[in-house]
Amino acid sequence: MPSTSNKQQRTNEKNPLLQTFDHAPFSKIKNEHFKPAFLAVIEEARKEIDAIITNKNAPTFENTIAALDYSGYQLDRVSSVFFNLNSAETNEEIQKIAQEVSPLLSEFSNDITLNEELFKRVKTVYDQREKLNLTVEESTLLSKRYKSFSRNGANLSEDKKKRLREIDAKLAKLKLKFGENILAETNKYQMHLTNESDLDGLPEGAKEAATQLAKSKEKDGWLITLDYPSYIPFMKYAKNRELRKELSMAFGSKAFKNDALDNQENVLKIANLRHERANLLGYKTHAHFVLEERMAETPEKVTSFLNELLTKAKPAAQNEFYELEQFAKDLDGIERLQKWDGAYYSEKLKQKLFNLDDEKLKPYFKLENVIAGVFKVAEKLFGLTFKEVFGVDKYHEEVKTYEVYDNNNNFISLFYADFHPRPGKRGGAWMTSFKSQFRKNGEDSRPHISNVCNFTPSTATKPSLLTFNEVTTLFHEFGHGLHGMLANTTYPSLSGTSVYWDFVELPSQVLENWCYEKEALELFATHYETGGLIPMELVQKIKASATFQEGMATLRQISFGKLDMEWHAKNPSEIKDVKAFENKAFEGTQLYPDTPETCMSTAFAHIFQGGYSSGYYSYKWAEVLDADAFAYFKEHGIFNKAIATKFKEHVLSKGGTENPMTLYKRFRGCEPKIEALLERAGLLSA
Numbered sequence: 001m002p003s004t005s006n007k008q009q010r011t012n013e014k015n016p017l018l019q020t021f022d023h024a025p026f027s028k029i030k031n032e033h034f035k036p037a038f039l040a041v042i043e044e045a046r047k048e049i050d051a052i053i054t055n056k057n058a059p060t061f062e063n064t065i066a067a068l069d070y071s072g073y074q075l076d077r078v079s080s081v082f083f084n085l086n087s088a089e090t091n092e093e094i095q096k097i098a099q100e101v102s103p104l105l106s107e108f109s110n111d112i113t114l115n116e117e118l119f120k121r122v123k124t125v126y127d128q129r130e131k132l133n134l135t136v137e138e139s140t141l142l143s144k145r146y147k148s149f150s151r152n153g154a155n156l157s158e159d160k161k162k163r164l165r166e167i168d169a170k171l172a173k174l175k176l177k178f179g180e181n182i183l184a185e186t187n188k189y190q191m192h193l194t195n196e197s198d199l200d201g202l203p204e205g206a207k208e209a210a211t212q213l214a215k216s217k218e219k220d221g222w223l224i225t226l227d228y229p230s231y232i233p234f235m236k237y238a239k240n241r242e243l244r245k246e247l248s249m250a251f252g253s254k255a256f257k258n259d260a261l262d263n264q265e266n267v268l269k270i271a272n273l274r275h276e277r278a279n280l281l282g283y284k285t286h287a288h289f290v291l292e293e294r295m296a297e298t299p300e301k302v303t304s305f306l307n308e309l310l311t312k313a314k315p316a317a318q319n320e321f322y323e324l325e326q327f328a329k330d331l332d333g334i335e336r337l338q339k340w341d342g343a344y345y346s347e348k349l350k351q352k353l354f355n356l357d358d359e360k361l362k363p364y365f366k367l368e369n370v371i372a373g374v375f376k377v378a379e380k381l382f383g384l385t386f387k388e389v390f391g392v393d394k395y396h397e398e399v400k401t402y403e404v405y406d407n408n409n410n411f412i413s414l415f416y417a418d419f420h421p422r423p424g425k426r427g428g429a430w431m432t433s434f435k436s437q438f439r440k441n442g443e444d445s446r447p448h449i450s451n452v453c454n455f456t457p458s459t460a461t462k463p464s465l466l467t468f469n470e471v472t473t474l475f476h477e478f479g480h481g482l483h484g485m486l487a488n489t490t491y492p493s494l495s496g497t498s499v500y501w502d503f504v505e506l507p508s509q510v511l512e513n514w515c516y517e518k519e520a521l522e523l524f525a526t527h528y529e530t531g532g533l534i535p536m537e538l539v540q541k542i543k544a545s546a547t548f549q550e551g552m553a554t555l556r557q558i559s560f561g562k563l564d565m566e567w568h569a570k571n572p573s574e575i576k577d578v579k580a581f582e583n584k585a586f587e588g589t590q591l592y593p594d595t596p597e598t599c600m601s602t603a604f605a606h607i608f609q610g611g612y613s614s615g616y617y618s619y620k621w622a623e624v625l626d627a628d629a630f631a632y633f634k635e636h637g638i639f640n641k642a643i644a645t646k647f648k649e650h651v652l653s654k655g656g657t658e659n660p661m662t663l664y665k666r667f668r669g670c671e672p673k674i675e676a677l678l679e680r681a682g683l684l685s686a
């Protein structure tokens with residue numbers, strides 16, 4: 001009787017995901033290939049790990065650390081094909097497979113990080129690191145690998161390990177509960193309006209959506225909810241101040257009503273468990289634990305960064321607030337501006353000052369022109385050329401494929417571009433890869449990079465014309481793309497965008513700057529019908545409106561960053577009253593009067609549910625980096641080859657092979673300073 005494994009083997013021989021391939025073989029892949037492919041490649045990766053563990057030779061960098069990094073190559077390829085499809089071209093079947101394979105993958109990854117035999121070998125190499133004469137990249141890899149074990153408790157005694165697992169299990173449950181409460185609060189609330197005059201000020205589209213929502217719940221009139229697409233337009237446009245107040249209070253008091261859905265206990269428990277976990281692992285606080293693997297390095301540095309920014313941005317924020325308050329007073333006799341007035345009067349003031357309409361700009365940003373533009377920018381800066389190719393397999397006919405070459409005609413990367421929304425693609429825009437770059441046995445394996453977006457599609461009468469926001473998004477994702485394409489490292493886990501979290505947005509954000517420059521816009525921003533160049537007064541307006549109320553926005557981000565650090569950079573055991581604690585953390589950052597019924601912490605999903613704990617500062621940190629880096633270009637010309645080459649050699653090509661501050665200083669000649677951001681944001685003249 002033939003065994004099933006023989007039968008499986010024969011099927012696997014025909015599975016395109018289990019053959020050696022360069023480009024992902026999309027046209028040959030069927031959904032039923034994924035599950036058996038995953039099972040086979042996980043098995044294969046397990047064997048590779050076993051071979052490392054059972055190696056009779058003493059552990060060395062090569063036979064342990066390097067071998068570990070090169071292991072699981074086919075698993076990475078299959079995973080990237082599958083999960084990229086699940087984001088860009090999914091269906092129920094793929095989602096079902098994702099549910100099935102995700103636990104297998106986390107089990108496999110746990111089997112590695114919790115593997116004591118493997119850790120023993122890694123530790124043996126790590127303990128000898130001073131004597132091994134390692135290159136910088138090798139020593140970064142060694143330390144990264146060692147920490148992936150030690151930060152998971154590999155060095156702890158058995159009872160402490162047990163406690164660590166208990167804490168992790170509790171934290172997972174609490175975070176889930178935290179999120180469920182917010183979701184339940186969001187879904188519970190609805191504002192039912194039956195007088196059309198209550199919707200005065202709202203654009204037609206927002207009104208229509210409110211009608212549709214009411215209809216879907218079998219109600220007359222209009223429904224407004226706490227979901228962003230409903231909530232934001234109402235706060236921005238609704239004339240009725242009382243209703244704005246009602247909605248704003250409902251939003252701000254989520255999970256803060258002392259009822260079954262309240263999150264106060266949950267955030268206290270989460271903060272205390274995180275603190276205990278950090279202590280167990282030998283760190284002073286949770287923030288110390290997190291920041292060890294960030295460019296900012298320590299809570300002290302983050303705090304002084306936020307305070308410096310606060311001191312410098314506050315005068316501008318206060319001026320803007322005063323201007324807004326005067327505007328509201330003149331317009332509607334508002335005496336004291338409240339939280340529920342901010343978005344409404346800001347929108348009105350912005351219209352008055354700039355009157356900048358997307359429709360006026362769009363004709364200058366035909367998608368094909370913008371793509372040609374971003375390619376041109378990459379050519380002028382880094383000597384890259386993009387050649388559209390038609391023989392490469394793709395997962396949807398709308399996807400475009402390019403081969404990228406440097407100025408010596410060396411092949412650099414394959415580039416996929418997938419620009420328009422369709423059913424089966426999730427929202428937003430992102431960069432991803434189908435294969436990362438690495439070097440092995442003297443051979444440089446080049447990457448396959450992809451940009452996926454949801455831009456305005458063409459219609460029967462009009463080509464795809466982008467809003468300015470879409471233009472900057474395209475440049476942003478392409479910046480991440482360059483980070484992937486220009487990668488030039490040995491080890492796959494240090495390649496391209498595999499860098500510290502507060503460094504990863506530098507290449508993307510810095511590239512956005514070119515969208516605001518005359519010299520760059522001249523390359524591509526021409527009217528799709530007349531061919532005329534975008535008028536420079538429009539460009540000036542774009543620039544000016546981009547920094548509208550930047551002081552207030554900065555103060556808001558600082559307040560969230562400070563709240564995050566207060567929760568995580570100190571021992572939280574003394575905190576009893578969440579709201580009082582929060583108000584103290586917010587001191588000096590608030591412009592609007594406090595409302596005792598609302599609380600930020602109980603709905604601050606970024607830090608209590610998502611992965612931003614001790615990381616909220618990184619939004620502003622990344623802006624400081626990109627402004628400082630771009631200022632360097634501006635000093636020498638935005639297409640200066642020498643500066644661009646430095647950026648490529650010291651940042652884009654280096655991935656995570658070295659400490660990001662070292663890389664940055666090598667590019668810039670000094671540490672980043674916040675002045676460039678303040679200047680760009682118009683905060684210096686205040």
Ligand SMILES: [Zn+2]
Nearest residue numbers: 476480505508
């Ligand atoms: Zn980004």
